[in-house]
Amino acid sequence: MKYLPLILANIVRRNRLRNSLTILVVALAILLISLLIGIQAAFTSASEVSDAARLVTRNKVSLVFPLPLSYGAKISALPGVQTVAGGNWFQGVYMRPENFFARFAVQAERFLAMYPEYRMSAAERDAFLRDRGACAIGKSTADRFGLKVGDQIQLKGDIYPGLWDFTIRAIYTVDQDAYDDTQMFFHWEYLSERIAQDAVGFFMVQVRDPEQAGDIAKTIDALFENATAQTRTETEKAFSLSFATMMGNVQLLLMVIGAAVFLAMSMVAINTTMMSAQERTSELGIQRALGFTAGTVGALVLVESETIALLGAALGFAMTLGLESGLKSALASFAPTFHVPLWAYAMGLLIAIGIGAVSGGVPAVRAARLRPVDALHAL
Amino acid sequence: MGIVEARGLSKDYYRAKTRVPVLHGVDLNVSEGEFVALMGPSGSGKSTLLNLMAGLDEATSGTLSVAGADLGSMSERARTKWRTRNIGLIFQLYNLIPVLNAVRNVELPLLLTGLGRKERRQRAELALDIVGLGDRKDHYPNELSGGQEQRVAIARALVTDPRILLADEPTGDLDRATSEEILGILALLNDKHGKTIVMVTHDAAAARRAGRRLMLESGRVVLQESSA
Ligand SMILES: Nc1ncnc2c1ncn2[C@@H]1O[C@H](COP(=O)(O)OP(=O)(O)OP(=O)(O)O)[C@@H](O)[C@H]1O
Ligand SMILES: [Mg+2]
Numbered sequence: 001m002k003y004l005p006l007i008l009a010n011i012v013r014r015n016r017l018r019n020s021l022t023i024l025v026v027a028l029a030i031l032l033i034s035l036l037i038g039i040q041a042a043f044t045s046a047s048e049v050s051d052a053a054r055l056v057t058r059n060k061v062s063l064v065f066p067l068p069l070s071y072g073a074k075i076s077a078l079p080g081v082q083t084v085a086g087g088n089w090f091q092g093v094y095m096r097p098e099n100f101f102a103r104f105a106v107q108a109e110r111f112l113a114m115y116p117e118y119r120m121s122a123a124e125r126d127a128f129l130r131d132r133g134a135c136a137i138g139k140s141t142a143d144r145f146g147l148k149v150g151d152q153i154q155l156k157g158d159i160y161p162g163l164w165d166f167t168i169r170a171i172y173t174v175d176q177d178a179y180d181d182t183q184m185f186f187h188w189e190y191l192s193e194r195i196a197q198d199a200v201g202f203f204m205v206q207v208r209d210p211e212q213a214g215d216i217a218k219t220i221d222a223l224f225e226n227a228t229a230q231t232r233t234e235t236e237k238a239f240s241l242s243f244a245t246m247m248g249n250v251q252l253l254l255m256v257i258g259a260a261v262f263l264a265m266s267m268v269a270i271n272t273t274m275m276s277a278q279e280r281t282s283e284l285g286i287q288r289a290l291g292f293t294a295g296t297v298g299a300l301v302l303v304e305s306e307t308i309a310l311l312g313a314a315l316g317f318a319m320t321l322g323l324e325s326g327l328k329s330a331l332a333s334f335a336p337t338f339h340v341p342l343w344a345y346a347m348g349l350l351i352a353i354g355i356g357a358v359s360g361g362v363p364a365v366r367a368a369r370l371r372p373v374d375a376l377h378a379l
Numbered sequence: 380m381g382i383v384e385a386r387g388l389s390k391d392y393y394r395a396k397t398r399v400p401v402l403h404g405v406d407l408n409v410s411e412g413e414f415v416a417l418m419g420p421s422g423s424g425k426s427t428l429l430n431l432m433a434g435l436d437e438a439t440s441g442t443l444s445v446a447g448a449d450l451g452s453m454s455e456r457a458r459t460k461w462r463t464r465n466i467g468l469i470f471q472l473y474n475l476i477p478v479l480n481a482v483r484n485v486e487l488p489l490l491l492t493g494l495g496r497k498e499r500r501q502r503a504e505l506a507l508d509i510v511g512l513g514d515r516k517d518h519y520p521n522e523l524s525g526g527q528e529q530r531v532a533i534a535r536a537l538v539t540d541p542r543i544l545l546a547d548e549p550t551g552d553l554d555r556a557t558s559e560e561i562l563g564i565l566a567l568l569n570d571k572h573g574k575t576i577v578m579v580t581h582d583a584a585a586a587r588r589a590g591r592r593l594m595l596e597s598g599r600v601v602l603q604e605s606s607a
Contacts, residue, residue: 003490005483009478283476288459289462290468291459291460291462293460294459373430373435
């Protein structure tokens, strides 16, 4: 503790600009890593929160090919199946293309029964189910566009051309960050009526016993083996993961770039800290000559670089907290459940300590090994 | 028994595996309370000898006892601790820590002692008073003149109340008048405070302030003369 003024003086009075920049670089590295962790977590959360009792049945060839509506009744009739709800990926544009959020046409009553995690009041739920032109949207999307129950919204269709009008009858909330509260659901019947087609993009199948999910999936696919449209049934988790791998390439690229930038930043921080210890060789020699032991001199160098790294971490955490909500809406279309988990901060802290240890460790050992006579010679 | 006793002291350096003998067979005796000037041509080994006395370096052969400690038999760590209590070092370049103000620079060696904060501060201020810089204690090294910086360095050497002050060309970088000030302070410390001083110098006028002059040449003490 008595060395504190010396350590602080070294940080605050010596090369203030350089130390500030080092702190900033560490902070940016921490910010970057927190955001990457947040995005990564958002990508994987969908598969983590999936319900093991839910299966997805879709066209074997590809998601873009539909299945006949009649398959739903056949699947429902299988033993062990509790509920089946058909649905379509609608896409469309709300005002501007960048206002992205997921939009699905679903067989609403059964769909909602399978998704208790999307919570809404009984009154709103009834209002939604009663009104064929109604939709339910997630709270994040409602907040993002200032929408409330009773508002009209219009989507411009792309997969299903034309202008589509809906009345918002329900706004659902979630009680876990990992659940997606940005989506919009509306009645599949509203879609099929207008396009005059009974085609379904996917069936969500809820089974009674998750243990049997795998067997039931096989039974479903076997059932349609000889039909014109064959099916592929997998657990919701596997489905989310295969969906995530579509995004996976983008994600991988992002991670690689992030890691590279992160490494570069760490190097910069390490390099500057090492330089500043190096420049001080003769001063460290003086301290040794004054009677500071090798251990004390080394420890002081290490504590100084750790202090800088931890100041950087503190700034990085502040920046992360400050940017998180802004980023959540900016990333809404890309990673709707984006949020920085607590463990990202723990990770950031460890990384900062690591940067401090590496950048301070080498000069600390060097300072400790310094022979005072040689150091004084360096004058 | 002298406070510094060297017998047959030798020091070789090795440069690219060739032996470079610097001191060979130095015999030296300094009594407590003496003020000795160590002179000699450049490269004759004055700094080397002073560093040995400070326990900063190890002799190749011979014995060296300083302030009652047999330096040859001590570990580097033991010498470091011993140095804190017994030796005050002053260099040609003032060697202050630029980011610490005068009083904190002076206080530095006291951090290694068990003294409390208040006590450390008091002692540091006292040491600054002794060198006549009591009114500059908040100044940083770059706000002080060369002579003032050297006085802070002397206060720092003094603050642990060591028995011996070792000074390597303390006036080497200063003009005549400022040198005289510094020498005056050293003489005062010797006179009034009873510090034993060994001072390396090139300057004959400076050497005359000492009670005894030693001449080092080709690694040996070749001449000794005392002031009348
Ligand atoms: N660390 C070292 N390694 C190798 N040789 C050294 C080392 N330190 C000093 N020497 C050599 O030892 C000799 C004596 O050096 P020293 O510094 O003791 O001389 P000096 O009498 O103090 O000279 P000056 O008056 O120039 O300060 C010189 O030849 C020098 O080159
Ligand atoms: Mg010298």
